[in-house]
Amino acid sequence: MSGRTVLTVPELYGRIEAILRRAGLNAVQAGGLARVITAAERDACTSHGIYRIEGILRTIKAGKVRPDAVPELAPQRASAVLAVDAKGGFVNPAVELGVPALVDRARSTGIAALVINDAAHFSALWAEVEAVTEAGMAGLAMCPSYAAVAPAGGSAALLGTNPFAFGWPRDGREPYVFDFATSVAARGEIELRRQAGRPLPDGWAVDAAGRPTTDPEAALAGAMLPFGGHKGSALATMIELVAGIMVGDRTSVEALDAIGTTTLCPTHGELIVAFAPQVIAAGRPGNPFDRAETLFDAIVGQGARLPSQRRFSARARSESEGIGLSEAQVRQLDRFLEHGLDSVAGG
Amino acid sequence: MSGRTVLTVPELYGRIEAILRRAGLNAVQAGGLARVITAAERDACTSHGIYRIEGILRTIKAGKVRPDAVPELAPQRASAVLAVDAKGGFVNPAVELGVPALVDRARSTGIAALVINDAAHFSALWAEVEAVTEAGMAGLAMCPSYAAVAPAGGSAALLGTNPFAFGWPRDGREPYVFDFATSVAARGEIELRRQAGRPLPDGWAVDAAGRPTTDPEAALAGAMLPFGGHKGSALATMIELVAGIMVGDRTSVEALDAIGTTTLCPTHGELIVAFAPQVIAAGRPGNPFDRAETLFDAIVGQGARLPSQRRFSARARSESEGIGLSEAQVRQLDRFLEHGLDSVAGG
Numbered sequence: 001m002s003g004r005t006v007l008t009v010p011e012l013y014g015r016i017e018a019i020l021r022r023a024g025l026n027a028v029q030a031g032g033l034a035r036v037i038t039a040a041e042r043d044a045c046t047s048h049g050i051y052r053i054e055g056i057l058r059t060i061k062a063g064k065v066r067p068d069a070v071p072e073l074a075p076q077r078a079s080a081v082l083a084v085d086a087k088g089g090f091v092n093p094a095v096e097l098g099v100p101a102l103v104d105r106a107r108s109t110g111i112a113a114l115v116i117n118d119a120a121h122f123s124a125l126w127a128e129v130e131a132v133t134e135a136g137m138a139g140l141a142m143c144p145s146y147a148a149v150a151p152a153g154g155s156a157a158l159l160g161t162n163p164f165a166f167g168w169p170r171d172g173r174e175p176y177v178f179d180f181a182t183s184v185a186a187r188g189e190i191e192l193r194r195q196a197g198r199p200l201p202d203g204w205a206v207d208a209a210g211r212p213t214t215d216p217e218a219a220l221a222g223a224m225l226p227f228g229g230h231k232g233s234a235l236a237t238m239i240e241l242v243a244g245i246m247v248g249d250r251t252s253v254e255a256l257d258a259i260g261t262t263t264l265c266p267t268h269g270e271l272i273v274a275f276a277p278q279v280i281a282a283g284r285p286g287n288p289f290d291r292a293e294t295l296f297d298a299i300v301g302q303g304a305r306l307p308s309q310r311r312f313s314a315r316a317r318s319e320s321e322g323i324g325l326s327e328a329q330v331r332q333l334d335r336f337l338e339h340g341l342d343s344v345a346g347g
Numbered sequence: 348m349s350g351r352t353v354l355t356v357p358e359l360y361g362r363i364e365a366i367l368r369r370a371g372l373n374a375v376q377a378g379g380l381a382r383v384i385t386a387a388e389r390d391a392c393t394s395h396g397i398y399r400i401e402g403i404l405r406t407i408k409a410g411k412v413r414p415d416a417v418p419e420l421a422p423q424r425a426s427a428v429l430a431v432d433a434k435g436g437f438v439n440p441a442v443e444l445g446v447p448a449l450v451d452r453a454r455s456t457g458i459a460a461l462v463i464n465d466a467a468h469f470s471a472l473w474a475e476v477e478a479v480t481e482a483g484m485a486g487l488a489m490c491p492s493y494a495a496v497a498p499a500g501g502s503a504a505l506l507g508t509n510p511f512a513f514g515w516p517r518d519g520r521e522p523y524v525f526d527f528a529t530s531v532a533a534r535g536e537i538e539l540r541r542q543a544g545r546p547l548p549d550g551w552a553v554d555a556a557g558r559p560t561t562d563p564e565a566a567l568a569g570a571m572l573p574f575g576g577h578k579g580s581a582l583a584t585m586i587e588l589v590a591g592i593m594v595g596d597r598t599s600v601e602a603l604d605a606i607g608t609t610t611l612c613p614t615h616g617e618l619i620v621a622f623a624p625q626v627i628a629a630g631r632p633g634n635p636f637d638r639a640e641t642l643f644d645a646i647v648g649q650g651a652r653l654p655s656q657r658r659f660s661a662r663a664r665s666e667s668e669g670i671g672l673s674e675a676q677v678r679q680l681d682r683f684l685e686h687g688l689d690s691v692a693g694g
Binding site for chain 1: 351422425426427428455456457458459460462464479487491497498499500501502503505513515523525527548557574575576577578579581584585587588589592593594595596598620622623624626627628629630631633635639641645646649650651652654679
C-alpha cells in the first residue's frame, strides 16, 4: 500500500466537487456529479468513479453540456407522470430534483413515472434506483446511450448499450439492486482485450461489414451485440422506445448524431418508474417486504449471489477504512484542480 | 395436405369454445380461453394453441381452477393502480375485463398498472400487450410461473420461466411486440431433445445436485437456467418481486407448492403496465409514433427482424386461407367435445 493515499468518503467528495467547480460547473451541477462519482468510487465501481472526470471535463470544454444549468420541475405530463428539464446540464442534479417528487407522487398513485429531458449522461443507473429504494419504493430506470450495438440479426450500430436498472428496498440493509447494459459487454471490456491482444468470445461483436468477429480491433470499428441474443436486443429496442422516443427525447442514433463522437458524454432523456409495494399489495395477504426477504434468503441459501453485493461490500469497507487512491490518481486529481479545463485535450 | 381439415378462424373459435363449455366452463371463462387459444393457433404459436386444451381440461378435472368464476374489478389500489380479482378462474377473462379500464385510466394518468390476482395461467403474454397496443398505448406484462429455474450461480429450481412481454402500437399495422421467457429455453424444448436423444447446449440446465448438465433427462430432474446469465436471472427475480410479491400474489415457489405439480396450470398473479406515449411525450418535439417507425425501419433496413414477424405472417395467412388441422388434431378435438372431462386423465 506504499504510495497510496487514503481519503474518507467526504474528503474524496470535497476534492471532486472542487475540481468540478474549478472546471466551471455551478454548485448544483458540481454537487450532483461529485455525489455520484464519489458513490461509484466508494463502491469500487471504478468504471464510473474518478476515471470519468476526464471525460466530463472534456465534455464541458467541448461545449457539449451547459455548466450553469439549473434543472427545473417541468409541468407534469399527466397525474402520474412528472418531468424534469435538465436544461442541457448533467442528469444527476435532475435526478436529485425529480426523485423526491416522484416518490411523493407514487405514494398516492401507486405507480408513477419521472421523465428527464435534455441531460448529459455518464453515470450508472443504480444511483437512480437506489434513490427510489431509499424512499421505501421499488424503482426501475432506463435510458438510451450512443448507437454502438447492432440489433440481433443485424449488421450495424443502431441501439445503445442501453442500461436497465431495478431496485427493491430492504429494511435496515442495502437494497436489492441490479443495473446492467443490454449489450453483451461494455465497450471498455473490448478495449481492454484489444490492449491485451486477446480475442473476443463468440457473439460479442460484428465488424464494419456486419460479419461476426472475435477481433477486438474489428469489433471497435463495427458494432457490439446485445446480451442474450434476440431477447436482449428486444429489451434494448424497448428502451429506445420508452426511454428515448416516448419521453420525447433522443434515440441512441440521434444522441450520436448530435455529439458526433462517443468520447464525450451523450445528451438524451431517461425514464424512472417508482412502484409503491405497500400500496399495490394493500388488502392482500402478507407483507411484501417480508415476503421479498424470504425470496432473497432462498437465492443466497442455494449459493447464488444477489446483484450488487460486491458493490455493497466495497461500500462498507470504504465507509470504515476510507478510499485508497494510487499516486497516479492523486496526481491526476491535483492536475485537474490546478489547471481546470486546461488539463484535458480538446475543446 | 391430404387429410388436413381447414377451418376459418371463427370456425376454430366455435369448436374450441364448445369444448370448453362442455368441460364445464361458464361463458365468460370459455369465451376468454377460446379467444386466446384460437389467436395462438391462428398465429402458428402452436405451443399455446389447441395443444394446451388437454392441460386445461386436466386442470379443471383436478379442481385446480374455478370453472364458474366471474372476474370482478376489485377496489382500485391507488389512482393509477387498478385490480381485477380473477376469483380462481383463468387469467384471460380477467385480462379482458381489466385492460379496457387500464387504458382508460392511463389516458389521464399517463402510466397506470393493472394487477390481476388469483388467476390460473396457461397462455402467452403477447395477448395482454396486444390488447394494450390496440388501444394505442405501449404495454408491459410480466408474471411468475412454476419454480423451474435456478438463479445464476445457484443450484436448484426457485424462479419461474417468468415471461416478460412488451408492445408498442403501430398505426394501421401489427404492433411491435415481444414476449420471452427469462429462462434460456422452454421446458418443452428440453423435453423434445430428450425424446430425440440429443444433448443440451452448455448453460441450459443443472442436474438435481446443482451441477451443470447437458443431459436432458438430468436437466428435467434438476433446474433450467436463466437466459443471459446473471442479467436474465436478475430480470426473473424482478418479476418474482413485482408481478408476484408486489401484486400480493404467489411467487413461483408458492405456485408450485399450491398445485404440487408442473403438469397443471399454476394459479398466481400478473402485472400489466400501460404507458400513453402521446401523453408522456406531450410538448416535446416530434410525434412518438412516427419516430418509432423510423427506428423500426432502421432495424429492418439492416436485415434484422422485428420480433413477432413470423407470428404476424401466420396470422395474415390464417385469416385469408384458414387454419389447417391434422387428422389427429381433429380427432382429438372431436374426442374432447364428445367426452368432456372424461377424455383426459387425472382428476
